[in-house]
Amino acid sequence: MSQPLFRPGTSRRTVLRGALGLGALAAAGPLLAACGGEAGEALDPTGRPDLDGVTLKVLVNQPNAGAFEILRKSFKAETGADLQITPVAYDKLLAKSVLDVQSGAGQFDVIMYWYVGLGTLAAGGVLEDLTAYIKANPDIDTGDLLPSIYDPYTLYEGKRWGLPFDGDTHILYYNTELFERYTLEAPRTWEDSNAAAEKITKDSRGEHYGVIIEGQQVPIILGCTFANRLVGFGGRFLDEAGKPVLASDEAVAALQSVLDAAPHALPTPLQTGFDQALPAFLSGKAAQLEFWTDHSVKAQDPEHSQVVDKWDVVTLPVGGSNTKPATSLDAGFALGVSTLSKRKEAAAAFVKFAASKKQNEAQIADPTSGSDPIRTSTLSAPVFKKSFGRAADVVAEGLSGSPLVWPNGPKAPELLQVLVDELALAFQGKQQARQTLEKVHSAWEKELG
């Protein structure tokens, strides 16, 4: 009979063998982790790649998949190169791109990112530094890129990590039919908006709701709801030095304003995400909705909307002592080159192509693209006025001004999670507005040092 592998009892030799095995595993862990992230060759800023026959793999935000189909056709026609598009839900985009590089898979050449993830991607070695490439390619015409979004979307630690692709902002949609029925004016302040919400919800006795408060506990939903009021009341997330300013009177007033609106909102705010909010507005059930600019296309589409020609938009209202309207950079996407790409020059060429004036206008012209202006010239282009219709002036005003920029450093995902967790507790009535924001402020200070 052969020797048993395992014997009852423990000998010194067994302990030594076990310790050696564990030690080897422990040593292998970092090695395995490190070998996953081996970068490809550095990007040649002046490289002129032959794109004919090349296929670039592109990770994109799912709602923008249509935009990339448009780009794929025009890129192929101009260069002979094709795109292999992988759409991913907006809230999984950052994790997917980080894991792609961290695991060493390197499945993507071009990465679309929400600008809040810029610091995470740049500091994590996921994005290629494009500073030299942008300098070496003056035809990118960076002077035409909207100043309000160019730096927030691409600049981290003095270097450029991408080019803007979709200049997202929120505007306030309202149902003109309901506003007329209840003799209300278009809301110019958050106080107007709250008063309208209360009147419509009370007077319609449950048939309609005066406002939709999107309060699902994820940054891109509840974070936007708070940011829209924060900018309206003249508050900011961070000061010029990058320190949190969330315990300010403006921030507290902004949160109080949204908490005041909650009882009159579509039930119930903490449950309300895009899949509840959009049908409620498009069916005429709810009267006010803060949403992205491209929603105007859907609101005018009879296939999706029962409020065709019964809606209008205003810039995000002001509140408190602030009288200067501004918008918030809610969402907003840029394109960068993966450090693991084996075709970095080709990938950079595509990023440049996608951010060009011609392509931005082509995107705007197609209502299915879901894209917004990224260039100053686009805001004055006839195609923008035609596509955005009544929303055009409001969008242009927001993007030309000084919008609220969200945190975009390496700690941003954590900061925003803390923010929405505490906001949700305030919505539940477990803490007051000031207490909520003082807790967030303190947590942010601790994280940012």
Place this chain on the structure above:
Amino acid sequence: MAEGAITRPAGLTRRRAVRRARLPRVSRWQAAPVTAALLVFSGYPLVYLVGLALTESTLARPLQSWVGSDNFRNALDNEIFTGSLWRSTLFAVLAAAGQLVIGTGLALALAARARRLGLLGGLLLLPLVTPPVMVGVAWKLLLAPVGGAVNGTLALVGLPAVNPLGDERGAFWTLVVIDTWQWTPFVVLLVYAALLGVPEELREAAVLDGAGHWRLLVSVVLPYLRPALLAVFLLRLVGGFKVFDIVYVVTAGGPGAATNTSTYEIQRTALESFQVGTAAAETLVFSVMVGAVATIVALVRRRAVRAER
């Protein structure tokens, strides 16, 4: 010495000697695949997890620098995580207990009806074979406050609308109900199979002694089934601790943190806040807690088995 007798080397207790004699013996090369699989699938992840928990680790840059117990301190200082440990335990115990009671009742009813499950068995399996994500979506649509089927039906009969997912307790209990709805058939199947193993002569003896249905159930069948029931309870308890899909789809941990179970919170920490080091520490704390609870149940079960023998 008689054949089959156990030789006891000096210094070895009789109990150990018996255990040693019962061990199946395999050659090293035969055990190699299992050993390798254990190292790859258990050893490496565990060592890596401990490594992450003891270092500054983000999703993009794991194992940056040694931080000792900082990640554990961060995890235990986080009220949402510590609250999630309690919520996970409560959820697992309530769901497992509910499933055991309902499942046993249904199994007894089925066993009283026939010795084969037939078509009814197939129907019972439907919730079990439905993907949890689909279960979550279906329940979410049913319970939608505006346009949901439940409120639509209530409106038809003139009753006021309900919104169980809109308040803390309602959302938590809704998840318990959904989990119970999905997993009770599993309990039914196991308990039904165990019921088939109850010796007929035992029943007959009890009936001859004058036991009625209730006495038969309480004094004969349930005591006989106790080890099996505790095993099923243990299985569902661990399943309850692991719940993630329905939380993700139906409530996303809300409202507030009312349904934020530990698995969901760990996912949020790792893949939404990207604090992989803290998430690893949370995972270890959670594993210890699940292990402790499961061990208690396993000990109770072992005692029941011994008592039965």
